[in-house]
Amino acid sequence: YWLIALAAALLTAFYMTRMMIMTFHGPNRTGDEESKHLHRAPAVMWIPLAVLAVLSIFGGWINVPEEIHHSFFGLFGALPMSEWLHHWLEPLTHTADEIRVAQMGEMAHAAPFGGGEVLWALVSTALAAVVVVTAVVLVGRQKVVPAGQDAEPSGFGRILYNKWYVDELYDRIVVRPLVGASRFAWKVIDATIIDGFVNAVGYLARVMGWVVTLVQTGSVNTYALVLTLGVLAILGTVIW
Structure with missing residues (x-):
């Protein structure tokens, strides 16, 4: 479970960094005529995105486990972190907890590896930072070549290029x-x-x-x- 979540976080960090670099950095890849019509997004577009950006940074604080709240990351209980969302949803999730306990016993109350939220937070953040830096280095040096002029990849790159052949498999x-x-x-x-x-x-x-x-x-x-x-x-x- 944790390995799948960690792999998803690393892939997200890489492709989001690549998308940001390819979209907002480097030379303009539109034509001269199209570049004349480029303009900043109006308020009706960037305000909702700004709200989502703020929530993506601070939204996780609304339900931080006690272990993190009383650790260095929560300044040993000084920061306004709590599990109030968990307690607020407890009337709805209580039945699910009972079913999980009935199926798994007391182990259902523990995390998959017996807790370790701080460790996994450190590991995921550190690896995501490494992936972001790697993506900046690799993608920043990558020269964008039109699809018609770029050589078709081979080997495992060919599999990735064809999206694991999911479309072909679905077609057959x-x-x-x-x-x-x-x-x-x-x-x-x-x-x-x-x-x-x-x-x-x-x-x-x-x-x-x-x-x-x-x-x-x-x-x-x-x-x-x-x-x-x-x-x-x-x-x-x-x-x-």
Whole structure:
């Protein structure tokens, strides 16, 4: 659990630093005409971002564990840190705690490695700082080359370049089978079986109508002739 969280923090530190450098530092990569239209963001855009930035820096203080509050980082209890958010949400999380205790026993009250919040805070912060510096050094020296002129990477870089081939895997496992099943349902089930049955009913009705029209001509003489022939046929059957 901690290793996954630490890896996510390191990756976040790297790609956020890279994004900042590629976007806001270095030479302008837009055209001359586009650069004339560049301007600072209006207040309706930067004020919400400023609020989020302040909360990202100080928002974690609203629910700091007691171990950190009474450590060097909390000036040994002098800084306004507390677990008030945890206590405020306790009526909602109490049932979840009971379920966790029932499943895991008393170990459910402890952190995954038995606490150590201060240690993990130090480790994650130090590694994130190292990653930020590394990203500045690597990305700062990187020359931006248009995609058409840049050589396609090889090896593991090729896998990363193609995003772990997730799109290709999704296409083969999900998209293509669904497209094939949809075409089968369209051409075989819908167009052949269902439409064929409906068309057959209509064709049969037309054939039956054509057969009926052979005798239903509207001519009284024809009706009288057919009636006479029918009576003679019945009499002949009865007599002989």
